[in-house]
Amino acid sequence: MSAPEYTGPGLLAGLAGMIHRDLLLVWKRPGDALNPLFFFAMVCTLFPLATGPSVEQLAFAGPGVLWVAALLATLLSLNNLFLGDFDDGSLEQLLLSPQPLAILALGKSVAHWLTSGLPLVILSPLLAMAYRMPVDTIGVLMVTLALGTISLSLLGSVGAALTVGLHRGTALLSLLALPLAMPVLIFGARTVSLAAAGDVYSMGVFALGAYAVATVSLAPFATAAALRISNE
Amino acid sequence: MWTFFHKLASPPHFYRLARALTPWFSVPGYLLIAYGTFAGLFLAPPDYQQGDAYRIIYVHVPAAYLSMMAYMVMAIAGGIGLVWRMKLAHAVAASAAPIGASFTFLALLTGSVWGRPMWGTWWEWGDPRLMSELILLFLYFGYMALRSAIDDTAKADKASAVLAVVGAVNVPVIHYSVEWWSSLHQGPTLVREGGPAMDTAMLYPLLAMILGFTLVFASLLLRRVRAEVLHRERRTRWVREMVLSPDGKL
Numbered sequence: 001m002s003a004p005e006y007t008g009p010g011l012l013a014g015l016a017g018m019i020h021r022d023l024l025l026v027w028k029r030p031g032d033a034l035n036p037l038f039f040f041a042m043v044c045t046l047f048p049l050a051t052g053p054s055v056e057q058l059a060f061a062g063p064g065v066l067w068v069a070a071l072l073a074t075l076l077s078l079n080n081l082f083l084g085d086f087d088d089g090s091l092e093q094l095l096l097s098p099q100p101l102a103i104l105a106l107g108k109s110v111a112h113w114l115t116s117g118l119p120l121v122i123l124s125p126l127l128a129m130a131y132r133m134p135v136d137t138i139g140v141l142m143v144t145l146a147l148g149t150i151s152l153s154l155l156g157s158v159g160a161a162l163t164v165g166l167h168r169g170t171a172l173l174s175l176l177a178l179p180l181a182m183p184v185l186i187f188g189a190r191t192v193s194l195a196a197a198g199d200v201y202s203m204g205v206f207a208l209g210a211y212a213v214a215t216v217s218l219a220p221f222a223t224a225a226a227l228r229i230s231n232e
Numbered sequence: 233m234w235t236f237f238h239k240l241a242s243p244p245h246f247y248r249l250a251r252a253l254t255p256w257f258s259v260p261g262y263l264l265i266a267y268g269t270f271a272g273l274f275l276a277p278p279d280y281q282q283g284d285a286y287r288i289i290y291v292h293v294p295a296a297y298l299s300m301m302a303y304m305v306m307a308i309a310g311g312i313g314l315v316w317r318m319k320l321a322h323a324v325a326a327s328a329a330p331i332g333a334s335f336t337f338l339a340l341l342t343g344s345v346w347g348r349p350m351w352g353t354w355w356e357w358g359d360p361r362l363m364s365e366l367i368l369l370f371l372y373f374g375y376m377a378l379r380s381a382i383d384d385t386a387k388a389d390k391a392s393a394v395l396a397v398v399g400a401v402n403v404p405v406i407h408y409s410v411e412w413w414s415s416l417h418q419g420p421t422l423v424r425e426g427g428p429a430m431d432t433a434m435l436y437p438l439l440a441m442i443l444g445f446t447l448v449f450a451s452l453l454l455r456r457v458r459a460e461v462l463h464r465e466r467r468t469r470w471v472r473e474m475v476l477s478p479d480g481k482l
Contacts, residue, residue, distance in 0.1 A: 155398075158394070158395075158398055159395075162378060162391050162394060162395060163378070163381075166381050166382065167381075168381055172374075172377055172378060172381055175370075175373065175374045175377050176374040176377075176378060176395060178370070179367045179370035179371045179374060179399070180371075180398065180399065182367050186363075214401075218401075219398075222394055222397070222398050225314070225394050226391065226394050229387060229390040229391050229394065230387075230391065232387055
């Protein structure tokens with residue numbers, strides 16, 4: 001007796017289908033992607049208002065402020081990663097699908113990064129210039145933000161999957177995801193600071209890249225396991 | 233061999249075994265701590281650089297070591313519970329978390345007390361090990377918060393086990409962060425090539441304290457797991473029979 005042969009779409013088609021669906025959802029309701037972006041710009045505006053407009057101070061605090069704001073904005077958008085699917089029942093359909101759940105989780109994370117991480121990276125040079133950061137560090141900022149937000153999207157998807165369907169999910173998600181995200185923040189912000197000070201910064205970029213590769217390869221499996229547990 | 237594991241996983245058997253084992257860990261543990269405290273405070277010579285202030289390492293180092301050790305116990309037990317569906321492993325993971333969080337807090341507290349005369353500040357933001365210990369404390373808080381947010385025990389077990397395993401990826405980062413970022417913190421003196429860089433009169437009390445703390449941790453863990461097992465099995469017959477028996481024993 002051999003198992004019935006599976007004739008549906010392959011892994012890549014499943015991945016692409018998942019990404020396409022989530023991108024389409026965001027396209028129909030752009031507020032989901034724009035709100036965290038406004039939040040990011042707003043937090044960056046709040047800091048000078050709170051600390052005073054001194055230019056040296058702003059240039060010094062810039063990398064840290066931008067990175068903390070990016071981290072919080074990503075966290076804000078992660079809240080909705082599985083919430084809509086959970087509410088309308090499509091999450092259960094994903095669990096029942098013949099595609100491996102980890103592939104679908106990866107697809108959701110890719111779509112999440114494209115709609116939350118990438119816009120942050122694109123917006124960041126504008127804010128960096130407003131913070132009077134040296135022009136040649138803006139490239140480093142964008143590279144670290146790009147690598148770092150990949151890790152944040154994937155790490156955060158584990159937390160989002162664990163807390164989906166819980167009443168006090170929002171606050172809990174921050175409590176779970178922030179400590180896990182701290183290495184990303186440390187490497188990201190320190191690397192940009194080092195670059196701004198004219199030091200060697202490649203070490204931090206490599207570490208962020210390694211972290212991104214590790215999270216892309218491992219986190220979808222944890223997210224899939226967490227989704228199964230949350231939907232028992 | 234397998235029957236031993238099957239027996240171990242049965243709650244009444246484990247309960248009895250844990251009760252029998254506890255004194256074998258706690259008595260030598262407390263004796264070693266008593267020796268280490270006395271020797272560390274009175275017999276070990278003062279440090280040529282730090283004077284008497286270094287003596288807090290006799291609490292700080294074991295607490296810091298156990299804060300990570302407890303996390304590893306929690307993550308490994310959680311992983312075993314996830315893979316082999318062993319309920320007892322989940323009970324161990326649940327019991328290890330509060331003990332680990334306490335040791336983490338103790339390590340932070342003693343580190344801060346040591347930092348006041350040495351660095352001139354209670355809290356040194358630039359030190360990666362201090363920061364990673366704080367992150368570890370937050371990881372414990374997240375673990376316990378997730379566990380308490382889910383009402384169903386079986387679901388809470390599995391969800392928190394996933395979190396513990398994911399968080400365990402961060403424990404090596406914590407351990408090696410000292411090499412990644414230069415800092416004000418002391419370099420490692422105990423584990424390094426060419427043996428410990430420490431006088432034996434200082435070293436032996438420290439080793440006694442580390443071993444003693446570990447044994448006490450094991451005995452505390454056994455006690456907590458027993459309480460946890462009793463709570464989880466509160467509706468079963470063996471618990472009722474044990475409680476109703478004249479001497480309260482199995």
